[in-house]
Amino acid sequence: MTDKREYTDDYRDKTLYIPGPTEVREDVIEAMCQPMFGHRMERMTDLYTTIVEDTKEFLGTDNDVIVLTASGTEFWEAATLNLVDEHILCATNGSFSERFANVAERLGKTVDRLEYEWGTAVKPEDVRERLEESDTGYDVVGCVMNESSTGVRNPIEEIGDVVADYPDTYFVVDAVSSLGGDYVDIDAHGIDVIFNSSQKAFAMPPGLTTCVVSDAAYERELEKESASWYGGFQRCLDYYDRKGQTHSTPAIPIMLAYRKQMKHMLDEGHAERDRRHREMAEYTREWAREHFDTFPEAGYESQTVSCIENTRGIDVAATIDAVSEQYDYVFSNGYGSALGEKTFRIGHMGEHDVESIRALTDAIEDVADL
Incomplete structure (x- = not known):
């Protein structure tokens, strides 16, 4: 049986780059x-x-x-x-x-x-x-x-x-x-x-x-x-x-x-919102291919969540923890036991833009010594 863990209201704010929930105005x-x-x-x-x-x-x-x-x-x-x-x-x-x-x-x-x-x-x-x-x-x-x-x-x-x-x-x-x-x-x-x-x-x-x-x-x-x-x-x-x-x-x-x-x-409009998300996705994929690789079949990559193949063999869990501790940014490991350390995921959706995604990738580069 799970023990109670009291909610304390004194947690540090973290910027979310996970596949959801995402940042809210x-x-x-x-x-x-x-x-x-x-x-x-x-x-x-x-x-x-x-x-x-x-x-x-x-x-x-x-x-x-x-x-x-x-x-x-x-x-x-x-x-x-x-x-x-x-x-x-x-x-x-x-x-x-x-x-x-x-x-x-x-x-x-x-x-x-x-x-x-x-x-x-x-x-x-x-x-x-x-x-x-x-x-x-x-x-x-x-x-x-x-x-x-x-x-x-x-x-x-x-x-x-x-x-x-x-x-x-x-x-x-x-x-x-x-x-x-x-x-x-x-x-x-x-x-x-x-x-x-x-x-x-x-x-x-x-x-x-x-x-x-x-x-x-x-x-x-x-x-x-x-x-x-x-x-x-x-x-x-x-x-x-x-x-x-x-x-x-x-x-x-x-x-x-x-x-x-x-x-x-x-106010932003559907077409403009689509364009902003496409720019974030393209930036993230370019960054991934420079330092790692992308996991999805070419030409079928998501516009809101990038799954990045861990070709360098970094410790994904440790990198996520370090980025969270040092920068207060949170991104995701691969999904489930099959992809947990083989991939990691960056959510670029909602109110993010290329500059906020770049802040995360810079933090990953720093922590993982890329």
Whole structure:
């Protein structure tokens, strides 16, 4: 049994360069410090309709948007329950895509995997081949846009174009660690469900997930005899249409932070935010290739999380500890036992820029004597 470790409030502040949570603006944090109000008051309607409609504007989508108190994991479960009768095809090329498949299995669905070696990207032509070969047909194709365990960015636009040729199959995308930091035209590529987590590229406190739902996905749920209660598309969207609120009590302070940050994101603009993230990713990859190497398949590198191959054999854990102690910067080791010392990861998302990423890489150079 785990012993209690008392929270003491005297910790040193650390700048976060991990795959999430990431840095949050001070005024966004301060926005949470407002007197509490009821989730059925008109003030809540003003708040929730603001964040929903601002999100639709930022993402440039005509599809419906749900902002729910949960982690992004909720919509792994909800999308599976809402859309899958029996068969789902999960493209797996890292820890989180494999976890997506595991969730579907735990929910009793028949899961086929389109498996790739970690570090390799999902290929659209392979998805088409599996869809063509299927005897039963798939209710859903599930894919992770940004496999943060390996730093791979899967080509979901091209995959979506493939799935669109199969009108009885729905395309579900986990964009937990990329949406808001890597532009995707949701409506143009037949993406039926795409969701994120607030603490990643949106640069908000943890606790909310944003999900974009197509009309086809909504109608599909209406046809099913059972669906998710908490994350049901019908339940969430119908309540919004009637009341402009959430069906269950939300995390109001985090929604206040969401409102503040989304205004910043609208001011910057989606295209400019994408450009800034691309510049950070390009800088980090160039630095990695100068001193180490990059782990992902060439041409499929993430725009928000770089996975760097430890070709020098440095002590990754010791380097992370030393950078944290000497500079108060925190970055991540490789994911799990397979990649723990073989790679390390730098999160360049949210409110970071090239200069703040350079501060981290300079610190790593100093500590590791590069």
